[in-house]
Amino acid sequence: MSTSLSAKTPQIAVRTVDLGKTFGKGEGTVHALKGVNFEALCGELLMIVGPSGCGKTTLLSVICGTLGHDTGSVTVFGQDLAQLSSGKLTAFRGKNVGFVFQQFNLIPTWNAVENVSVPLLLNGSSTADAQSASAELLHDVGIGDKLHALPTELSGGQQQRVAIARALVHKPRLLICDEPTAALDAASGRKVLELIKTRVCSPERCVIVVTHDSRIFPFADRIAEMEDGQMKAVHSAGEWKALYV
Amino acid sequence: MLRLALKMLFGDRAKYGMLVCGLSFCALLMSQQTSVFCGLLLWTTATVRNIRVPIWVADSKVEQANEVVSMREIEVQRVRSVPGVQWAVPLFWGIQQARLPDGTFQAIQLTGLDGASLVGRPAIMRSGRIEDLRLPNAVIVDQVAISKFAKRGIQLKIGTVFEINDKEARVVGICETQRSFLGQPYVFTTYSRALEYAPPQRKLLSFILVQPKPEQDPAALVRRISQCSGLRAFESDTFSWGTLMWYVRNTGIPISFGTVVLLGLVVGIAIAGQTFYLFVHENMRFLAALKAMGATFQVLAQMVLLQAFTVGFIGYGIGVGIAAIFGNLVLQKGEPPFYMPWQILVFTGGVILIICSLSAAVGLVKVARTEAAMVFK
Numbered sequence: 229m230s231t232s233l234s235a236k237t238p239q240i241a242v243r244t245v246d247l248g249k250t251f252g253k254g255e256g257t258v259h260a261l262k263g264v265n266f267e268a269l270c271g272e273l274l275m276i277v278g279p280s281g282c283g284k285t286t287l288l289s290v291i292c293g294t295l296g297h298d299t300g301s302v303t304v305f306g307q308d309l310a311q312l313s314s315g316k317l318t319a320f321r322g323k324n325v326g327f328v329f330q331q332f333n334l335i336p337t338w339n340a341v342e343n344v345s346v347p348l349l350l351n352g353s354s355t356a357d358a359q360s361a362s363a364e365l366l367h368d369v370g371i372g373d374k375l376h377a378l379p380t381e382l383s384g385g386q387q388q389r390v391a392i393a394r395a396l397v398h399k400p401r402l403l404i405c406d407e408p409t410a411a412l413d414a415a416s417g418r419k420v421l422e423l424i425k426t427r428v429c430s431p432e433r434c435v436i437v438v439t440h441d442s443r444i445f446p447f448a449d450r451i452a453e454m455e456d457g458q459m460k461a462v463h464s465a466g467e468w469k470a471l472y473v
Numbered sequence: 474m475l476r477l478a479l480k481m482l483f484g485d486r487a488k489y490g491m492l493v494c495g496l497s498f499c500a501l502l503m504s505q506q507t508s509v510f511c512g513l514l515l516w517t518t519a520t521v522r523n524i525r526v527p528i529w530v531a532d533s534k535v536e537q538a539n540e541v542v543s544m545r546e547i548e549v550q551r552v553r554s555v556p557g558v559q560w561a562v563p564l565f566w567g568i569q570q571a572r573l574p575d576g577t578f579q580a581i582q583l584t585g586l587d588g589a590s591l592v593g594r595p596a597i598m599r600s601g602r603i604e605d606l607r608l609p610n611a612v613i614v615d616q617v618a619i620s621k622f623a624k625r626g627i628q629l630k631i632g633t634v635f636e637i638n639d640k641e642a643r644v645v646g647i648c649e650t651q652r653s654f655l656g657q658p659y660v661f662t663t664y665s666r667a668l669e670y671a672p673p674q675r676k677l678l679s680f681i682l683v684q685p686k687p688e689q690d691p692a693a694l695v696r697r698i699s700q701c702s703g704l705r706a707f708e709s710d711t712f713s714w715g716t717l718m719w720y721v722r723n724t725g726i727p728i729s730f731g732t733v734v735l736l737g738l739v740v741g742i743a744i745a746g747q748t749f750y751l752f753v754h755e756n757m758r759f760l761a762a763l764k765a766m767g768a769t770f771q772v773l774a775q776m777v778l779l780q781a782f783t784v785g786f787i788g789y790g791i792g793v794g795i796a797a798i799f800g801n802l803v804l805q806k807g808e809p810p811f812y813m814p815w816q817i818l819v820f821t822g823g824v825i826l827i828i829c830s831l832s833a834a835v836g837l838v839k840v841a842r843t844e845a846a847m848v849f850k
């Protein structure tokens with residue numbers, strides 16, 4: 229599986245060093261991240277797994293800059309996020325990061341094309357350009373016949389495809405997926421991962437998928453195990469198989 | 474993005490409808506009520522507008538145009554002698570009882586014009602000639618008289634005879650006037666005959682109407698007349714304005730209308746503000762998703778503001794439109810009063826703008842507070 233990690237040293241997409249994050253003060257303090265160290269590489273599909281509440285979502289939020297961290301550092305494509313002003317950070321995220329959420333978060337009153345076009349519009353494309361690029365991508369992910377359907381007129385799997393198209397349309401180098409299959413049945417979940425594996429993964433792109441859906445583990449290049457706010461271990465796909473399957 | 478912002482708004486039929494209804498209602502209530510208020514106030518100055526002379530002189534105790542404190546007739550001579558006065562003529566103006574042919578009574582505003590000049594004559598004659606006022610027992614009545622008499626089954630026309638304080642009055646003409654506050658018809662006659670109609674009193678002169686000399690500054694003349702005669706002189710604009718303000722200060726009219734307008738404001742803010750808050754609140758996770766995807770606060774703010782002002786604009790249009798249609802209908806009937814100067818449109822627009830700004834501000838505070846990270850929840 230880890231063929232993309234070939235002789236040439238791959239570029240590091242995300243690196244965290246002793247990353248710490250706490251929520252709340254006093255008695256209610258929650259140490260969500262307790263010094264997380266890990267790297268994600270361009271060209272790989274990295275899965276982050278671990279029990280509920282171990283800090284996976286928090287880690288993702290910090291990596292993509294929607295949540296600030298308290299200690300340590302996080303670097304994305306060589307850029308230390310702490311160095312960016314909030315405006316620059318938003319722009320950086322808009323340009324470099326794509327999101328696939330557990331609750332697809334498609335805007336209910338917008339049709340598929342309109343939903344997909346949002347990242348392009350936010351990056352300054354014209355409506356016409358954004359819509360034609362979006363329509364093309366929707367064809368690519370297999371729902372070219374649903375361009376003008378509202379999210380409510382689509383099945384869960386189709387909605388997640390729209391969400392994936394939206395995450396990809398502006399060609400981000402980092403794709404972040406938080407439990408992308410949690411709201412889907414097994415078959416749709418598999419299809420979504422197949423789509424990610426075949427259409428999304430590319431040598432210059434890093435895909436990070438947080439999940440606890442063991443059915444999709446086989447799609448990973450590496451699997452990072454989190455526990456209680458720390459990175460317990462990072463396995464290659466082969467090691468993981470040997471250990472747990 | 475802005476096009477999509479509108480789609481987001483229009484797509485949410487229920488809230489969009491609610492917002493537009495609330496704002497329309499608010500705009501309607503405010504523009505309609507202020508127009509009725511202005512119309513009502515305008516009625517109070519009907520006499521000033523009907524008589525149309527530059528300067529009015531009255532007893533020093535008079536504060537407004539519907540109040541008569543009679544003066545001695547000699548005052549006309551004294552005013553005439555003030556330098557800068559081109560001419561000055563007497564006016565009798567008072568509420569009298571007319572007795573109709575069927576024996577019932579009707580209050581009228583008896584207006585006695587200077588017989589030689591007929592200064593203060595009605596602007597529009599529907600039929601008859603104003604000069605016929607000089608015939609014996611002649612009066613000219615207005616359109617209000619026609620409709621009031623018609624309600625009692627009497628067709629007022631040239632030649633109709635009725636009585637004012639037991640003395641005969643014969644209609645020689647029909648004119649058009651601006652309706653007065655109490656809605657009593659104007660009955661014009663000459664000054665000297667008006668004194669015959671009115672019950673005998675020591676003083677009967679109601680007002681002195683003055684024209685300044687061509688090169689004379691009216692304001693200065695007003696001051697000079699007041700000084701020289703001890704009477705109170707007004708320019709007609711100040712007189713109208715003073716009359717309006719007198720009613721504003723001394724009657725419950727502003728309070729009752731103010732209450733309704735305030736109610737409109739409160740209802741508008743409550744409905745629009747709350748619905749808009751709900752709208753933003755329910756779209757929060759989507760706004761947060763947009764934020765995560767790189768939408769800056771400015772972009773989101775533009776979207777929210779556009780949404781707020783769009784419903785405001787539509788609501789304003791509908792509300793003011795309905796008020797205007799209402800106005801059009803009632804103006805044909807003449808009642809209730811209705812006067813919608815452009816200031817009312819601006820005022821209503823301003824209030825709607827404020828409501829929308831407040832609603833948007835509430836929404837924006839929420840948007841600003843949203844952690845983009847909430848989309849992962």
Ligand SMILES: Nc1ncnc2c1ncn2[C@@H]1O[C@H](COP(=O)(O)OP(=O)(O)O)[C@@H](O)[C@H]1O
Nearest residue numbers: 251252258260279280281282283284285286287
């Ligand atoms: N906004 C927050 N405020 C307070 N505590 C939080 C917040 N977000 C997460 N936490 C806490 O941080 C810990 C890690 O949460 P999370 O990253 O969502 O876990 P996971 O995604 O692995 O299930 C949990 O104990 C959670 O209760």
Ligand SMILES: [Mg+2]
Nearest residue numbers: 281284285286
């Ligand atoms: Mg989670």
